[in-house]
Amino acid sequence: MDSDCNGNPMAICLGINGKIEPINEVIEQHQVSEAETSHKQPFVIGVAGGTASGKTTVCDMIIAQLRDQRVVLINQDSFYRILSDEQLRQVHDYNFDHPHAFDTEQLLCCMEKLQHGQAVDLPNYDFKSHKNYTLPARRVNPADVIILEGILVLHDPHVRELMNMKIFVDTDADLRLARRIRRDTVERGRDVRSVLDQYSKFVKPAFDDFILPSKKHADIIIPRGGDNHVAIDLILQHILTKLGQHNLCKIYPNVYVIHSTFQIRGMHTLIRDVKTTKHDFVFYADRLIRLVVEHGLGHLPFTEKQVTTPIGCIYTGVDFCKKLCGVSIIRSGESMENALRACCKGIKIGKLLIHRDGDNGWQLIYEKLPTDISARHVLLLDPVLATGNSAIKAINLLLHKGVPESHIIFLNLISAPEGIHAVCKKFPRLKIVTSEIDVALSKEFQVIPGMGGFGDRYFGTVETNNHNP
Numbered sequence: 001m002d003s004d005c006n007g008n009p010m011a012i013c014l015g016i017n018g019k020i021e022p023i024n025e026v027i028e029q030h031q032v033s034e035a036e037t038s039h040k041q042p043f044v045i046g047v048a049g050g051t052a053s054g055k056t057t058v059c060d061m062i063i064a065q066l067r068d069q070r071v072v073l074i075n076q077d078s079f080y081r082i083l084s085d086e087q088l089r090q091v092h093d094y095n096f097d098h099p100h101a102f103d104t105e106q107l108l109c110c111m112e113k114l115q116h117g118q119a120v121d122l123p124n125y126d127f128k129s130h131k132n133y134t135l136p137a138r139r140v141n142p143a144d145v146i147i148l149e150g151i152l153v154l155h156d157p158h159v160r161e162l163m164n165m166k167i168f169v170d171t172d173a174d175l176r177l178a179r180r181i182r183r184d185t186v187e188r189g190r191d192v193r194s195v196l197d198q199y200s201k202f203v204k205p206a207f208d209d210f211i212l213p214s215k216k217h218a219d220i221i222i223p224r225g226g227d228n229h230v231a232i233d234l235i236l237q238h239i240l241t242k243l244g245q246h247n248l249c250k251i252y253p254n255v256y257v258i259h260s261t262f263q264i265r266g267m268h269t270l271i272r273d274v275k276t277t278k279h280d281f282v283f284y285a286d287r288l289i290r291l292v293v294e295h296g297l298g299h300l301p302f303t304e305k306q307v308t309t310p311i312g313c314i315y316t317g318v319d320f321c322k323k324l325c326g327v328s329i330i331r332s333g334e335s336m337e338n339a340l341r342a343c344c345k346g347i348k349i350g351k352l353l354i355h356r357d358g359d360n361g362w363q364l365i366y367e368k369l370p371t372d373i374s375a376r377h378v379l380l381l382d383p384v385l386a387t388g389n390s391a392i393k394a395i396n397l398l399l400h401k402g403v404p405e406s407h408i409i410f411l412n413l414i415s416a417p418e419g420i421h422a423v424c425k426k427f428p429r430l431k432i433v434t435s436e437i438d439v440a441l442s443k444e445f446q447v448i449p450g451m452g453g454f455g456d457r458y459f460g461t462v463e464t465n466n467h468n469p
């Protein structure tokens with residue numbers, strides 16, 4: 001069994017049901033060019049600085065403003081060594097600011113795992129008890145951008161080597177001490193006297209000996225920490241540029257991800273949670289489906305139309321596209337039919353049943369499509385795009401029926417990068433509209449982190465929370 005980054009036997013990586021397949025291995029099956037897979041190495045940003053300089057605040061601001069699961073934060077605090085009972089009894093004599101206080105080997109091990117596409121479980125450090133095993137661990141998924149934050153992250157050369165960008169948060173020492181007293185007495189269970197003792201005995205000397213000398217390695221120095229909005233904006237822009245390099249929407253201009261808001265992230269959080277009841281799952285999946293459908297309809301062609309308002313004015317608007325139909329891929333796709341009917345009164349909806357036929361591919365078992373489908377724009381419905389195999393089968397059939405590729409809009413809630421590569425490479429003229437792109441596919445072809453078997457959860461065909469596809 002794998003051990004975690006604390007040396008405990010436990011999970012590194014995992015989707016619901018297994019190890020994460022490094023994304024580039026799977027992509028290779030689709031013969032993606034080297035340029036497109038070159039994004040496998042995450043962009044690592046180190047953020048160092050003296051205590052209470054505002055490192056955590058700055059990083060939290062960046063993460064909150066990006067709202068993107070491709071960017072993750074790692075705190076060096078998670079790697080504080082476990083203290084012996086004796087050390088805990090004499091904790092006032094323990095130097096938490098010396099490099100030896102951190103288990104840098106474990107930090108390097110976690111970073112390596114993340115770089116190889118494996119998730120890690122990191123301890124949440126508790127500054128009150130000085131322990132890193134009392135609070136539940138936090139799972140960190142592999143990501144495109146990793147921000148590593150802590151007083152000494154620029155001190156160790158091996159850690160520095162991992163970094164593509166090094167930042168030092170530089171805040172006046174008096175201000176830092178004032179903030180530290182306030183923070184440690186309010187949030188970390190200390191009294192003023194112990195904060196001052198620790199500061200003069202350990203914190204200040206370690207700052208002078210290790211932290212300040214590490215400033216010379218920084219590429220960017222942020223004076224005034226979180227107050228420096230210009231610097232934070234510049235860093236945000238840089239991260240966005242880095243994300244853009246491997247943003248699938250940039251590689252494939254026909255992929256559209258609906259604009260993420262906290263409402264949308266909240267709905268995703270609920271439908272992805274294994275503990276969510278069937279009732280709530282259906283409720284929030286329906287809300288998200290409705291948003292995706294509305295967004296998809298926005299990609300249909302329109303004609304200009306003028307109407308007269310009740311006060312006799314002319315309003316110049318548009319007329320909906322009339323030649324339209326839905327096609328759902330049975331059975332999960334049927335969950336999207338109601339939202340489509342609610343948006344397009346009287347819309348015709350066809351159905352396709354596609355079955356996986358051993359290792360030989362995918363077989364069309366049943367089809368019922370409008371007879372004049374070739375003259376219609378088609379909204380193809382399936383909530384999850386995983387490998388893309390069933391979608392490709394469905395799209396091939398639509399093309400065979402005479403539907404122009406550019407008249408197909410494929411709507412789903414979650415897409416795996418592998419599915420996007422597969423579908424977009426084959427059909428560059430259709431559009432994909434999705435609400436989130438996930439990290440990867442597992443060996444078992446489950447989307448990671450995904451939401452389990454959508455059909456089973458939506459239609460309630462599993463009694464327990466064992467969500468197999």
Ligand SMILES: Nc1ncnc2c1ncn2[C@@H]1O[C@H](COP(=O)(O)OP(=O)(O)O)[C@@H](O)[C@H]1O
Pocket residue numbers: 049050051052053054055056057058179180182183224225226227
């Ligand atoms: N710009 C700021 N203005 C006022 N208080 C701040 C500012 N930045 C941080 N703080 C506060 O100062 C304390 C230390 O900030 P924190 O981000 O925890 O620093 P670090 O992680 O570098 O130790 C926290 O209580 C935080 O809320």
Ligand SMILES: Nc1ccn([C@@H]2O[C@H](COP(=O)(O)O)[C@@H](O)[C@H]2O)c(=O)n1
Pocket residue numbers: 050051052055056077080096097126127129130131150151203
């Ligand atoms: N049990 C602990 C562990 C660490 N500290 C102090 O925390 C500081 C690092 O965190 P910042 O958010 O301030 O960067 C460091 O200076 C340690 O002295 C502690 O007091 N107790």
Ligand SMILES: [Mg+2]
Pocket residue numbers: 055056057
């Ligand atoms: Mg901090």
